[in-house]
Amino acid sequence: MILDKIYDSKDVKKLSIEEMNSLASEMRELIIKKVNAIGGHMAPNLGIVEATIALHYVFDLPNDKVIYDVSHQCYPHKILTRRKEGFTDPDKYLKYTGYTAPEESEYDLFKIGHTSTSVSLATGVAKARNLNGENYNVIALIGDGSLSGGEALEGLDNAATLNSNIIIVVNDNEMSIAENHGGLYGNLKTLRETKGNSECNFFKSLGFEYLYVENGNNIQDMISAFEKVKDTKKPTILHIHTLKGKGLAQAEADKETFHYIMPGLLDEKPDNAKIQLPEDYTSITREFIKNKIKTDKKAIVINAGTPGVFGFDSEYRKELGEQYTDVGIAEEHAVAYASALAKNGAKPIFTVMSSFIQRTYDQLSQDLGLNNSPITMLVYWGGISAADATHLCTFDIPLISNIPNLVYMSPTNKEEYLAMLEYAYNQNEHPIAIRIPMTELISTGIPDNTDYSQINKYKTISKGEKVAILGLGNFFNLACEVKDELLKKLNINATLINPIYTTGIDEDLLEELKQNHELVITLEDGMLDGGFGEKISRFYGNSNVKTLNFGSKKEFTDRIPLDELYKRYHLTKELIIEDIRNTICEKICK
């Protein structure tokens, strides 16, 4: 095993090409085994093995600096930088995160998980080097899919004028997560077809030096290329052509499925794949969208480069035809585009992950909110999660709720969700965002006839006294549990409310609660700071009604199990009851 000889980057330099080729195979095997065991980014890492080995061979890391965009293709880099055990030892599979992490290693400069940031970060690193009077290479490695993001494009425009060493490796595997979208990819194709020789060159137009490598999976070719650009004094693009998923037949054949996989995908028998999955919020959303597309030629669905999250597989996308736009990773464009579609009579539905909605704040405010365009925006995965610090989904309520004119709704079951979808789609008054529940599908079986055009009108589920519980979206069920527990433990028959709207308060209802309630508690699946509960506390601030807000703290958590977070934030019925008892007991408990 060549791998046995590898402790860190420097050991790569001692290898022959033949040994490096063996090393690539060994690394690939490790990656396939680990990712299949615990899930993760499969195809991006398989494609970049050779380039990573060559990079460590040619450059003097960590003195030279490398920054991986999205950093979901850093597994080979981690193997070569003292973290091999995270791949060889199943007991240590979870020891290291799937992204670069400075706290793990001096070979990692930044915590990175959102796309399109590497070029700007590398420009800053290079400029600091210049100010410090130092002298080393700064390398950003960015995939073609990430190039379309505004930050990457702003970064390229600026990096090109740095007038000193910066090397941007464009890893062109002809893919985003799904297929690529946008004019830039046409140019990458032209450049591939002309082996980098076309004069019509996006990168050269910005002022970069430019070099093309036809076979980015050939270690010798990559070493030669890196040696050519090493120590350059000019901003330089190294455009390398690689095969996403290389070395794993299934991944090469279906790059999209193997971009990120859940554990065990390779173990599944072919038949299992065809089992009908149970209905869930994603499937009913998909169904809703398909029906609209079929029956309304003005319907159009938009997403920004992550169709798999919403279950938009290639067959489904084909069915949507011209009524589907994948803008690529370009959330800012997506929101402005959707706003303009709505203003011009179309019916846009924009689907987006909670973690990525924050990539487009100004557009939500200026293009959408200020123009009050009636789009439907579906926010997936919003809620406290055990995810990596780079992919938390706890910030969408504060983000969306404090932009004027936006309406953000949180359904609690299937029927409510479908009714909200219909309302949002058909109305012409507001930008409506809906937070798709993260719970299992809950069905009441009873169609929901609520008039959701009465913005900020909360639903009273059951009237009680002393304590009122406002249980938002994902946490409505927790609210029900708390209600039951209050009766059992403190003999309080609490009022239960489904507030629905995170963007506003139902003043009449809140006012009425003052009559026979001592305490109003709020439960929201997200950060308290700037969120829903604080609006309720502000409302009651000048009254005798007390409030308790339950949700998450303002912090970046990193792969902390959900039950631990729930304990930390007092998000269990027991801890909530305890807090209620401490707040009001001397006064009203029996």
Added chain:
Amino acid sequence: MILDKIYDSKDVKKLSIEEMNSLASEMRELIIKKVNAIGGHMAPNLGIVEATIALHYVFDLPNDKVIYDVSHQCYPHKILTRRKEGFTDPDKYLKYTGYTAPEESEYDLFKIGHTSTSVSLATGVAKARNLNGENYNVIALIGDGSLSGGEALEGLDNAATLNSNIIIVVNDNEMSIAENHGGLYGNLKTLRETKGNSECNFFKSLGFEYLYVENGNNIQDMISAFEKVKDTKKPTILHIHTLKGKGLAQAEADKETFHYIMPGLLDEKPDNAKIQLPEDYTSITREFIKNKIKTDKKAIVINAGTPGVFGFDSEYRKELGEQYTDVGIAEEHAVAYASALAKNGAKPIFTVMSSFIQRTYDQLSQDLGLNNSPITMLVYWGGISAADATHLCTFDIPLISNIPNLVYMSPTNKEEYLAMLEYAYNQNEHPIAIRIPMTELISTGIPDNTDYSQINKYKTISKGEKVAILGLGNFFNLACEVKDELLKKLNINATLINPIYTTGIDEDLLEELKQNHELVITLEDGMLDGGFGEKISRFYGNSNVKTLNFGSKKEFTDRIPLDELYKRYHLTKELIIEDIRNTICEKICK
């Protein structure tokens, strides 16, 4: 007067070239007179007069649609679309906003004021047209300065693949607000020099058809060009070369000063311009920065295309040399770049307007907050304002305050501000933002020795009882007034606190206040939703202390005088006293 013949767009079509040339002169005269009288965007509008006339001559507005980027060059368009009176009649100078506004005219599609949005919006309009089965031209007009924004670049990448009519007029006047920055401008220069014939063409690389007009201030040339691209079925760039400030000698000579002017600039005697202006927060900031740059080679100041806001005139910029980066309009890049500079040992100071900080939320969170990079960020103009709806500065506290790891400080006087600047610059712990006061310069004359590294430690200015007043930043003086008034009117000796940090709460101090206070009020110069006060209300929610939060509502206001807004939001000492009385009087007033 040709102008007398013009009511709306259609009347332009009846004119001869000669008449249109006269019309251009007449319009230019109106614009100069009005802008000098009430202030506004001078040079951008003077440069686009001929192109606007030609556009209205060739296209069938409002059936064909035109979208102006930033829309600060829409004055000629307004003159030709039934809003001439807003320029001919001084009594109606303020009737129309300086930006496009659908509520004013069917010729305006969107409310626009932030840059770089027009291409994405036009793409949405064009796509809706296609879905509707309609057939008309969609035109975006974008200045070279706006091209560098991420949204514009994302938009171009997507517009290029629309596969139907969209015409993007790139108004290249060789200027951003100040000089242009970024590699893209090198390509515009190459294209100008080759009269559009270079094969190395940024726009063609994305897949656009491309046409160049050497003299964009020649009506006949512009008519010919527009006629060529009209009804095209392909995404097309019309690159026009114009003269910013054309027709006003001073503006042609000093395009930057005349980008946006205050009233009366043209009336000023040359000598007046040299009068030493009094010290203000902008001047002491400028001085602070210059000293750091001189004494610390690792110091670097960054701004995103609006140097004039911070008083960085061309001479000052020259002095900063390599320790100054204007990234162009590219706030996302600016924040990531600053974060990386700080992580690599440099000392970045990023200056930004409150209204534009929201253009970079994800970078504040991921590139900066998550990586906890010790940059100094100076936020200008934060506060409730009488501005146009597109340029409000009321959202920065909610935006910044709810991102983990960021620290946002609000000084109340010169000495505090300088001490905070020193602290922020020298520390290595946090990203620190400082909200530069919008008040006149207040000096205590006593150096401030506060240890600001004790994050979230509020300052108690005077201890009292019953009522505590937390007066943040700009509103600290209002808090002082309220304190005096409380003593006078209600005989309450209130506690006065300067909370400094909008990003967190001083739990010890707030806890202590419970002992002898019935009411805590907060005053903040910005939106209440998601802001500072709500954090205080949440803290006290489960206690007997009542709270009142004063600040602005969640709404887009549009050119409403400040005193009217203050009344609306109860931000006068009289109204605040009234609210306090209503909240606590039966209990504690004497």
